[in-house]
Amino acid sequence: MIIVDNALKARAEAGNPVKVAMIGAGFMGRGIANQILNSVPGMKLVAISNRSLDVAKRAYAEAGAEDVKVVDTVSELEDAIAQGQYAVTEDAMLLCKASGIDALIEVTGAIEFGAHVVMEAIANHKHIILMNAELDGTVGPILKVYADRAGVILSACDGDQPGVEMNLYRFVKSIGLTPLLCGNIKGLQDPYRNPTTQEGFAKQWGQKAHMVTSFADGSKISFEQAIVANATGMKVAKRGMLGYDYRGHVDEMTKMYDIDQLKELGGIVDYVVGTKPGPGVFVFATHDDPKQRHYLNLYKLGEGPLYSFYTPYHLCHFEVPLSVARAVLFGDAVMAPLGGPLVDVVTTAKIDLKAGETLDGIGYYMTYGQCENSDVVQAQNLLPMGLAEGCRLKRDIPKDHVLTYDDVELPEGRLCDKLRAEQNAYFASSKTPATVG
Numbered sequence: 001m002i003i004v005d006n007a008l009k010a011r012a013e014a015g016n017p018v019k020v021a022m023i024g025a026g027f028m029g030r031g032i033a034n035q036i037l038n039s040v041p042g043m044k045l046v047a048i049s050n051r052s053l054d055v056a057k058r059a060y061a062e063a064g065a066e067d068v069k070v071v072d073t074v075s076e077l078e079d080a081i082a083q084g085q086y087a088v089t090e091d092a093m094l095l096c097k098a099s100g101i102d103a104l105i106e107v108t109g110a111i112e113f114g115a116h117v118v119m120e121a122i123a124n125h126k127h128i129i130l131m132n133a134e135l136d137g138t139v140g141p142i143l144k145v146y147a148d149r150a151g152v153i154l155s156a157c158d159g160d161q162p163g164v165e166m167n168l169y170r171f172v173k174s175i176g177l178t179p180l181l182c183g184n185i186k187g188l189q190d191p192y193r194n195p196t197t198q199e200g201f202a203k204q205w206g207q208k209a210h211m212v213t214s215f216a217d218g219s220k221i222s223f224e225q226a227i228v229a230n231a232t233g234m235k236v237a238k239r240g241m242l243g244y245d246y247r248g249h250v251d252e253m254t255k256m257y258d259i260d261q262l263k264e265l266g267g268i269v270d271y272v273v274g275t276k277p278g279p280g281v282f283v284f285a286t287h288d289d290p291k292q293r294h295y296l297n298l299y300k301l302g303e304g305p306l307y308s309f310y311t312p313y314h315l316c317h318f319e320v321p322l323s324v325a326r327a328v329l330f331g332d333a334v335m336a337p338l339g340g341p342l343v344d345v346v347t348t349a350k351i352d353l354k355a356g357e358t359l360d361g362i363g364y365y366m367t368y369g370q371c372e373n374s375d376v377v378q379a380q381n382l383l384p385m386g387l388a389e390g391c392r393l394k395r396d397i398p399k400d401h402v403l404t405y406d407d408v409e410l411p412e413g414r415l416c417d418k419l420r421a422e423q424n425a426y427f428a429s430s431k432t433p434a435t436v437g
Contacts, residue, residue: 004325008042011329018328019081020321021047021095023117024107025059027207028131031317032105037063040321047077047087049095056088074098096120102328103127105157105320109211111135111386115143115415118154122146127153127327129334131320133162134362137223137345138386139416141230141337142423155326155333156231159319162224164311165281166335169232172309176292177285180262180306182228184221184271185250185278189243191368191400192350193217214363219385222345222369225269229343229371231335234267236343239402240370245273250282254306259286269343269371277312284308340427344377345369346402347388353397359408361389370402378424381405387416 011017020036022029025048036045037060050056053070060068068086071077074097080087081100089095095104096117104121106128108114114135121128128147130136136143136156147154157163165182172179193216195202195209202209214220218240229235246253253272262268262284284306287293293304301307326332347359350368360366362385369385376382383391383403391408410417 004322004329007329008040008325011042017042017044018325019044019046019100019102020105020324021045021049021098021101021103022105022107023049023092023095024109024131025050025056026107027205027211028317029107030059030062032107032131032320033059034063035317036321037065043321043324045086046081046101047071047089047095047098049089049092051090053088053090060086060088092117093120096124096126101126103129103153103324105129105131105324106135107131109134111138111389112414112416115139115419118143119146119415122150122152122154125150125152127155127324129155129157129320129323129327131157131160133160133220133223133227134386136337137226137230138384139419139423140227141339141341142419142426144337145426153327153331153333154336155323156227156335157320157323158326158334159314159316159323160224161221161279161281161314162228162231163319163323163334164314165228165283166231168281168283168309168311169228172283172285176289177287177307179232179283179285180259180267181257181282181284182225182232182234182267182269183250183282183284184225184269185275185280185282186221186271186273187278188216189218189221189271189273191217191348194350194365195363210361210363212363217350217363217368219345219362219369221271222371222385225271226341226343226345226371227335227337229269230337230341232267232269233338233342234269235265235373236371237261237265237268237270239346239372239376241270242268243271243273244275247274249276250280250310251302251308254284254302254308257284257306259305277310279314280310280312281314282308282310341374341423343371344374344382345385346372346377346382347385348402349397349399352399353393355393355395357393359388359391359393362386367403372402383408384420387414387420390414
């Protein structure tokens with residue numbers, strides 16, 4: 001967003017940087033820390049929380065920060081911020097409670113822990129930028145309700161594919177076209193990948209094997225496209241999405257979709273495999289005005305009825321600080337649910353599962369996630385992928401079968417289950433429209 005750079009420059013010149021804190025200092029968190037400290041004048045990363053203090057310290061050290069203070073209380077954190085020191089802590093809730101922080105970046109990818117963090121941040125009137133599609137795709141709509149009540153921004157981020165898709169969607173809509181498809185370009189889709197098969201790739205890039213697996217087995221892209229659907233009013237054409245494997249350019253794919261079906265569904269989210277320009281995103285849109293269609297043809301977008309727009313890259317942590325600036329300086333969410341969920345991610349057996357087993361997490365050995373329209377999820381009582389970890393199986397489940405709530409015993413006392421039940425109840429009676437204004 002071009003206006004953000006000048007707004008941050010003004011904050012830098014005024015000696016009043018946007019103060020942000022970050023929860024999670026893994027591979028992506030370290031990149032964000034380096035970006036803010038070295039490339040974003042007008043913004044300061046005042047504190048990092050991580051389960052391991054050494055990991056939090058590493059994020060600052062790799063970015064060149066030396067004056068780092070360990071804090072254990074809110075007052076210690078507030079003093080460090082006031083004195084211009086960088087702070088690290090094991091207690092994420094300190095960041096949620098302390099004054100002197102404009103926004104939080106949540107980078108854990110954890111659902112139960114992330115739910116606690118977001119609720120505490122909202123209670124303390126902090127803007128939240130989520131690099132956590134898993135949380136957003138599970139209970140994002142009800143978290144947005146709480147954020148709206150508190151008058152704070154809850155937003156996905158620039159840089160990740162969903163945010164890049166949403167920026168492109170907003171651009172296409174702003175020039176008068178009607179977006180009918182938001183798409184994500186993948187290099188691989190194999191639901192049976194697991195941390196063992198992905199270990200080598202993970203080590204090569206310094207990432208965790210289960211995180212890499214969630215990309216490969218389709219779980220991550222399912223969460224990403226679900227939150228795009230929930231922010232645009234779109235749906236999926238079928239369970240798991242269409243997922244065409246096409247080795248040409250994305251511009252050539254406009255003829256592969258049925259425009260009448262797209263219109264009937266109110267638009268769809270989808271992914272494609274092996275398509276150029278990977279690893280980008282795309283939006284297919286239409287225009288009802290024949291005069292404007294003539295101009296679009298002149299401008300080399302073809303005769304329609306679908307026109308292709310794409311961004312050929314996503315730059316993840318490089319763009320996340322822009323999301324913070326948009327929230328704090330302009331009250332603009334990169335992406336947030338419109339209302340109740342339209343697309344969910346459902347739990348699917350990666351292998352034959354046995355009664356009595358306890359399900360492992362996203363990107364592990366037992367399950368993978370698929371997108372499904374939320375009305376189907378409700379009607380069939382399907383188990384959200386974001387709630388599957390820790391559930392105990394009541395019965396055998398064959399490979400590739402989708403799990404229902406009736407198949408499992410939920411762990412006791414989880415906030416994510418409470419929020420999900422609240423979300424179901426709230427939007428069952430809500431009149432919130434699912435259209436972008």
